[in-house]
Amino acid sequence: GQQLNQSPQSMFIQEGEDVSMNCTSSSIFNTWLWYKQDPGEGPVLLIALYKAGELTSNGRLTAQFGITRKDSFLNISASIPSDVGIYFCVGGGFKTIFGAGTRLFVKA
């Protein structure tokens, strides 16, 4: 079945550093989305991408929909402690597919 390969699995960074994570798939998706999940809560939508090559920003977050439609990346600039959490890439389609998540730890 369809699978998303999300990397890295976890990241330990200092406050103020930039972060980059990505997601690849063997399948084409029409939509890529990025979510963040805090402990004990449901995922929260960060960015939605609908066109190949699209680059979208939401505050300190920037995400891109890969040209091949098989990948996407998320960048976080100048990280702060509240960025801690699990970030999921999501391929949107007939069956929504979540990546395994990138666990981000930020040291103040």
Place this chain on the structure above:
Amino acid sequence: DAGVTQSPTHLIKTRGQQVTLRCSPISGHKSVSWYQQVLGQGPQFIFQYYEKEERGRGNFPDRFSARQFPNYSSELNVNALLLGDSALYLCASSSLAGGLYEQYFGPGTRLTVT
């Protein structure tokens, strides 16, 4: 506006029992999706309903079923519970305006099967 609400928050069941989980979408959202999230993993898609019709189904056994009501709320039923069904069950709602892909999640129901 209220977000997606789910009930109950926590639930403990015994193997072989049946469980019903409930979800109320954001007002105006006509689509509801259900996900299973096992500890340490990403959510796995179970069902999506739009306008009371099943729009998508993930790779789950027939023990899992769902329905959507005229007010767009939804129930997820799981029969003959197994230990492996222990997980956080998430409900998400979406609207046609967001292409049905921009989903807003509830806090989940934590199901423990003993």
